[in-house]
Amino acid sequence: MKDFVTPQLWAPDQLDKDISAAIDVFRRERFEESAEAYPNEFDKVIGNIENLLEQTVDLSTLSESARDVVSDASLLEALRYLAGPPISADDFKVLVEIKSKSQLKDPAVMQRIVETIRATLDKRRFPWVGENRAPTELEKQAAIMASAALMASQHIATWRRNEAKRLQEKAVKDALAAHGMKQITTPHGIRTHADGPKPGEFCGETTLGSRKADIVLTLWDNRIMPIECKVSNSFLNSVKRLNNDAAVKAKTWAKEFGDRNIVPTAVIAGVFKRANIEAAQNDGLTIIWAHRLGNLTDFVEKTRS
Numbered sequence: 285m286k287d288f289v290t291p292q293l294w295a296p297d298q299l300d301k302d303i304s305a306a307i308d309v310f311r312r313e314r315f316e317e318s319a320e321a322y323p324n325e326f327d328k329v330i331g332n333i334e335n336l337l338e339q340t341v342d343l344s345t346l347s348e349s350a351r352d353v354v355s356d357a358s359l360l361e362a363l364r365y366l367a368g369p370p371i372s373a374d375d376f377k378v379l380v381e382i383k384s385k386s387q388l389k390d391p392a393v394m395q396r397i398v399e400t401i402r403a404t405l406d407k408r409r410f411p412w413v414g415e416n417r418a419p420t421e422l423e424k425q426a427a428i429m430a431s432a433a434l435m436a437s438q439h440i441a442t443w444r445r446n447e448a449k450r451l452q453e454k455a456v457k458d459a460l461a462a463h464g465m466k467q468i469t470t471p472h473g474i475r476t477h478a479d480g481p482k483p484g485e486f487c488g489e490t491t492l493g494s495r496k497a498d499i500v501l502t503l504w505d506n507r508i509m510p511i512e513c514k515v516s517n518s519f520l521n522s523v524k525r526l527n528n529d530a531a532v533k534a535k536t537w538a539k540e541f542g543d544r545n546i547v548p549t550a551v552i553a554g555v556f557k558r559a560n561i562e563a564a565q566n567d568g569l570t571i572i573w574a575h576r577l578g579n580l581t582d583f584v585e586k587t588r589s
Contacts, residue, residue, distance in 0.1 A: 368406025
């Protein structure tokens with residue numbers, strides 16, 4: 285039986301060095317982040333809050349203005365941030381019982397939206413609503429500033445997650461391409477080994493077996509290497525992304541394709557705890573650090589022989 289080259293398992297001392305290096309990179313990138321990102325986002329969303337209050341006469345005509353508010357995506361989002369705490373988009377759909385945007389035109393749905401916002405309204409930010417009076421200028425400006433800060437902070441947090449993942453995936457693809465691997469169009473799902481890229485090829489996000497992978501490549505020795513790109517900003521977050529997601533996928537793929545036919549891998553960056561990485565390795569997940577992508581391309585190259 286053919287012997288395959290096996291990925292490296294990182295020893296505790298090497299993991300400690302890489303954990304420290306990854307955190308240093310995380311700190312540097314956060315400090316170097318554009319100082320304009322938050323102020324620009326704040327200026328954008330504060331206008332949405334102001335427009336919402338103007339459209340509803342400081343929330344006094346919310347029922348009468350419901351149709352105009354829900355038909356404007358920016359005002360509808362601002363509406364969710366009036367609650368204390370703000371209501372997520374997914375929670376909002378459940379609370380007002382909608383499954384599609386077309387339902388927003390339904391008068392019964394609009395009424396449920398108004399009732400939901402009234403029931404969850406942050407009374408500290410909008411004290412005048414419960415007291416059935418007009419706001420003072422100070423109250424109104426304080427409510428606008430606080431609501432805009434909540435929206436801008438959430439937008440920046442989402443942008444950071446998406447941008448970090450996008451850049452990491454691009455870095456992996458660029459590294460593979462620079463070492464002679466060819467990127468192909470993403471297949472509409474890989475059900476069997478024959479559906480995947482050919483040896484020396486890779487594709488972007490696709491379904492492999494029953495789970496999605498960020499990148500799927502076929503090594504030169506014909507094994508499939510699904511790669512998950514994981515960026516974590518805290519030790520707690522790393523458990524969710526590495527152990528509860530990537531490592532679980534590794535077990536699933538090993539069961540579906542066979543241990544000898546697949547090399548489940550996670551490229552990680554940011555803040556991770558050693559115990560969690562060791563647990564993921566024990567679950568069959570190959571660990572590659574984003575600040576040392578040479579380890580990935582070195583392993584791919586070794587599979588040529």
